[in-house]
Every structure is written in structure tokens, then in C-alpha cells.
Amino acid sequence: MPIAIHAKQGLTRRQLLVRSAATVALAGMGGLARPYLSRAADRPQITSGIASGDVSADSAVIWARADRPARMQVECSIVESFKTIIRAASSQALPDRDFTSKLLLDGLPPGQDVFYRVRFEDIADAGILGEAQVGHFRTAPVERQSVSFVWSGDTAGQGWGIDPGRGGMRTYATMLENRPDFFIHCGDHIYADCPIEAELKLPDGGVWRNIITEEKSVVAQTLAQFRGNYKYNLLDANLRAFNAQVPMLAQWDDHEVTNDWSPAGTADETGYAEDGSSRLVARATRAFHEFMPIRELPTQAARIYRKVSYGPLLDVFLLDMRSYRDSTWNKGDDRNDSCILGAVQLAWLKRELAASDATWKVIAADMPIGLFSEDGIALGDGPPERRECEIADLLSHMKRVGIRNAVWLTADMHYTAAHRYDPNRAVYQDFEPFWEFVSGPLHAGTWAPAPLDNTFGPAVMFQKGCSAEQGENLAPCFGLQFFGRVDIDGQSEIMTVTLKDVDNRDLWSVDIEPRPDARPTRRLSQHF
Structure with missing residues (x-):
């Protein structure tokens, strides 16, 4: 039986996934962007990818893991270019949680494709930043819309x-x-x-x-x-x-x-x-x-x-x-x-x-x-x-x-x-x-x-x-x-x-x- 897939505003989901994947390692951090101050091996890295969860109409949980004590920095935008940042937040990744970190992003617009990017900052030196990874989720609608x-x-x-x-x-x-x-x-x-x-x-x-x-x-x-x-x-x-x-x-x-x-x-x-x-x-x-x-x-x-x-x-x-x-x-x-x-x-x-x-x-x-x-x-x-x-x-x-x-x-x-x-x-x-x-x-x-x-x-x-x-x-x-x-x-x-x-x-x-x-x-x- 064929399945009806609901239409999205703006980019189709397939376009969104292809284009987002291409930007994972290339996206800058907008307001968080800083010059690299050391070799790549000296910068905190994301070890296990990034993830989101428990998405509602106005919020989502963001997760990542670092390779050392670090501060997770997250920005999100409703445009893939991150030209406009709608939310930014940070949380620590410490040894007592095996360097995992998660935070709740709130104040998000409902029914929107949201792009987020994550980078870790050295907890002892705010000038040392690792590479960013980009993710995506869609907030829940507040009006009647198709759901899959x-x-x-x-x-x-x-x-x-x-x-x-x-x-x-x-x-x-x-x-x-x-x-x-x-x-x-x-x-x-x-x-x-x-x-x-x-x-x-x-x-x-x-x-x-x-x-x-x-x-x-x-x-x-x-x-x-x-x-x-x-x-x-x-x-x-x-x-x-x-x-x-x-x-x-x-x-x-x-x-x-x-x-x-x-x-x-x-x-x-x-x-x-x-x-x-x-x-x-x-x-x-x-x-x-x-x-x-x-x-x-x-x-x-x-x-x-x-x-x-x-x-x-x-x-x-x-x-x-x-x-x-x-x-x-x-x-x-x-x-x-x-x-x-x-x-x-x-x-x-x-x-x-x-x-x-x-x-x-x-x-x-x-x-x-x-x-x-x-x-x-x-x-x-x-x-x-x-x-x-x-x-x-x-x-x-x-x-x-x-x-x-x-x-x-x-x-x-x-x-x-x-x-x-x-x-x-x-x-x-x-x-x-x-x-x-x-x-x-x-x-x-x-x-x-x-x-x-x-x-x-x-x-x-x-x-x-x-x-x-x-x-x-x-x-x-x-x-x-x-x-x-x-x-x-x-x-x-x-x-x-x-x-x-x-x-x-x-x-x-x-x-x-x-x-x-x-x-x-x-x-x-x-x-x-």
C-alpha cells in the first residue's frame, strides 16, 4: 500500500539531508567561531556523533560526547547556512559523566526544520575549539499537520x-x-x-x-x-x-x-x-x-x-x-x-x-x-x-x-x-x-x-x-x-x-x- 508523505515547508527532507550532510564538517560556528589556536590533535573532539531527542513544539534535547573535559557549545537556526542564530547554549562534558553532555534547547519555533551545530571548547582554555558537527530535527507542530x-x-x-x-x-x-x-x-x-x-x-x-x-x-x-x-x-x-x-x-x-x-x-x-x-x-x-x-x-x-x-x-x-x-x-x-x-x-x-x-x-x-x-x-x-x-x-x-x-x-x-x-x-x-x-x-x-x-x-x-x-x-x-x-x-x-x-x-x-x-x-x- 502506498504511503502518503507529507510536504515540508521550504526544502524537501531529502534535499535537507543531502545538503546537511555536506556541511557537517564545513560549517562555521557563527557567533561562536574562533581561530584555531593549536593543532587538531590538541583540540577537543566529538567522539560519538551528535543526537537530539524528546522534541516538542518549542524545545529539544541535544547530546554529544567529547574526548576530554570540555564545554559543549550549541547553536541552532532555521536556515541551513546558520546566517541567523535563534538559540545558543552550552553545557559541560566532565569525567564523572564520561565526557557526555546534553542540554535542553527551548524557545524554538513550532513546526520548523531546525539545524543545530555542536562544537566542544577546551574547558581550561576558552581559545581552543574543536570542529563542528551539524544536525537536524523538526519541532512538533501546533496546527494540524501530517506526521511521520x-x-x-x-x-x-x-x-x-x-x-x-x-x-x-x-x-x-x-x-x-x-x-x-x-x-x-x-x-x-x-x-x-x-x-x-x-x-x-x-x-x-x-x-x-x-x-x-x-x-x-x-x-x-x-x-x-x-x-x-x-x-x-x-x-x-x-x-x-x-x-x-x-x-x-x-x-x-x-x-x-x-x-x-x-x-x-x-x-x-x-x-x-x-x-x-x-x-x-x-x-x-x-x-x-x-x-x-x-x-x-x-x-x-x-x-x-x-x-x-x-x-x-x-x-x-x-x-x-x-x-x-x-x-x-x-x-x-x-x-x-x-x-x-x-x-x-x-x-x-x-x-x-x-x-x-x-x-x-x-x-x-x-x-x-x-x-x-x-x-x-x-x-x-x-x-x-x-x-x-x-x-x-x-x-x-x-x-x-x-x-x-x-x-x-x-x-x-x-x-x-x-x-x-x-x-x-x-x-x-x-x-x-x-x-x-x-x-x-x-x-x-x-x-x-x-x-x-x-x-x-x-x-x-x-x-x-x-x-x-x-x-x-x-x-x-x-x-x-x-x-x-x-x-x-x-x-x-x-x-x-x-x-x-x-x-x-x-x-x-x-x-x-x-x-x-x-x-x-x-x-x-x-x-x-
Whole structure:
């Protein structure tokens, strides 16, 4: 099914990307420009590209990492030449954050393509400046305009790292070709528990040859090793190019820490703090927030669940299904209380969904609802039990309050699928039908599709993964790497969801018409 791509003001997105790429190393710094006072090796450099995230109508987070103590200087403009600077700001990059730096640019114009450039200044000598890199993002509109975004998850998993001879992490290059307004990463940005080896044998007799680093050659336990996982991924040119041009909305899942972790239920060989909390989780959390362009809330700097508004047509609700879950396995014979969102996050989600004035409410989840997993939500066929009870409570609340046009997006399963949940097929029936779309991996092993349970009545409308003959953990070079694309038309408000592969093929697509709002009153809500 063809997808309508909305028009942009001024330059087309393709022209914008081509011209911006050509200026990355050449752009001057306008008001920040200073003569170079030393050899290139003596100037602070950007080590891992630049990135933006959590873009709203008037603000965005900018991220970069230096090679030494430095001050990050950022300027932005709505013209590629940077003839007019609309905002400038700076922040420090210090050793205690591994020389990463991020800042919030605010006061930006809505619905605009914004160019930003980043340079590091030596923190001890204000006259020594490194080379600039140029990036781009588009602020959210305040009027009804078409919106396009992509989503996926799962990067550098199961031992499949960066093989330059096979094009590196190609899915990021393919997503960039789609010229989205933003990208939702549903989790597993890294696989801290999956070391990268130099070579892996392929089932066709070939050899996968990884770039290797010391920190990525072991299971991460130290803060340096967790940081090293993010730095490893950023060695890939495709990922760096994508980050520079497409803002990210980041959430996490388990492999940012270790497989199937929970706050208190995961054994931590590195020890526990005095309050009983895991030092492993604390280190992983710190590294995640250092390397993600995520907005830090004043009272909860480490909080991941949040709402990002992208104009009148779309609110995105990013969940955290790790930090507040119970510490037990999700087994049917365990009658203890169980949760995956936790009471505070669930109450927030209900409140913000009810307050949302957007046509579409996208719920970005770490994992699917109806795929059976002892680490996930579904327990198998039957009425809601344990973690399913939170989902049943949420779905019933949405029906009762009249919240419509909610669509669930997720990754985690290492294949792509479209699920339609319907109370007429379900054991639990107190909810309205909804869609759930699964996509991934971005660059990791591919799995076969998993069975669904009937608690909430899901049906498979499409699915694609590896076959039984191919086996589990199929390498990225066999083409079964996936992402999803969402287009919301500014006139009709129809949402088109397309499941795509690494070669940019449209595998399956559906148009979803918005339903009239059922709420008697609509309340404004705050971002984040």
C-alpha cells in the first residue's frame, strides 16, 4: 500500500539531508567561531556523533560526547547556512559523566526544520575549539499537520555486532531514507549481557566479522563496561548519521541491564547498596541516562516513563515496564501480588490518557501484551492473572472514560507482527478493540513468531520472522531485520501503519480511521 508523505515547508527532507550532510564538517560556528589556536590533535573532539531527542513544539534535547573535559557549545537556526542564530547554549562534558553532555534547547519555533551545530571548547582554555558537527530535527507542530515517524528496538544483540564488510547496522540507514519526523526506540539499545566476539560462523558457511572493543568483549558489570556498550554501537556510521538527522524518543527494556531483570529479583554478583538496591542496576541506569538524549525531569531525573506531545494529532506515551515491576517470575501458580507498571506509573498513564487532547494516543511499550512469556505480561489462555490484571484494569478504564484511538507499539520479540485485540474473541471482554504492532530487531538475532494467548483476544493479522528451518538467532545479514513506520494524514487524520524490512520493502500495511471521541469533556494535559 502506498504511503502518503507529507510536504515540508521550504526544502524537501531529502534535499535537507543531502545538503546537511555536506556541511557537517564545513560549517562555521557563527557567533561562536574562533581561530584555531593549536593543532587538531590538541583540540577537543566529538567522539560519538551528535543526537537530539524528546522534541516538542518549542524545545529539544541535544547530546554529544567529547574526548576530554570540555564545554559543549550549541547553536541552532532555521536556515541551513546558520546566517541567523535563534538559540545558543552550552553545557559541560566532565569525567564523572564520561565526557557526555546534553542540554535542553527551548524557545524554538513550532513546526520548523531546525539545524543545530555542536562544537566542544577546551574547558581550561576558552581559545581552543574543536570542529563542528551539524544536525537536524523538526519541532512538533501546533496546527494540524501530517506526521511521520518510525519505531523499532533491539540493537547489537546475540553477538551480532558491527561487521563493516556487511554494511554495519544497515537498518538505521534504511530508516533514515524514510525521512521520519522522529524515532521511537522501544528498548534494548544495547545488550550489556551479550559480549561481542571477533568472528561468528554463519549457517551458509560464511563468517561474520565484528569490530571488537575491550569493554564490549565481556558481560557488563562496571560502569565503564556499561558505558562501553553505548560507545561500541556509536562506532557504526549508519547509527551516527541517523542520530544526527532524526530525534529519538528513548525507552528501555532488560538488556540495558541484564537479561530479564527486575529491580529486586535479579541476582547481582557486584553487590548491593546499603538500602538493598542493586549496584548493577544503578550503574546501568546511570550509563543509559548519560548516553540517551532524554529529557530529565526536575524532581525525577532518572524517570523514563513520560508523555511526548507531537502536535494536535499525536501524543506518545513511553512506558517503563522494568523499573517498577515485581521481583518474581510471571507464573500462574504464584498467587502473590504482581505488577509490571506499578501503581504510580499506572495511575499516571490513566490520568494522562484521559487528559490527552490529541487525536491519536500511541502507547510505546517495552514488550507486547498477548505473547506468552514468564518475563512479560501474558500467562497463557484464560482470565487475567498477575501482571495481566494491570492491563485489564487499564483497558477497562479506557473504555469507561471513553478514551479512543489508542495504538500500542512495541519491539522485544525479534520479529515483526500486527495484532488486533477484540473483546469478542477474548476471555476478558471489558475493553474496546485496539491494534498492537511489533517490530524489530534493528540489528540483532531474528527469532520465530511466538504464540498468543486468548486473555484479551488478539489475532495475528500479519507476522514475519525466521522459519523453523532457519533456527533461532538468525544473523542480520539474512535480511530479517525490521522496523515500523507510522504516517498520520493532516487532513483525514487517518493513521497508516506499515511494517518494513532492512531493504525498505513494505511487508504489510493498514489504514486506521480515527473514531469520534467518546468523552464528554476534553482536558488539556502537560507535556512529560
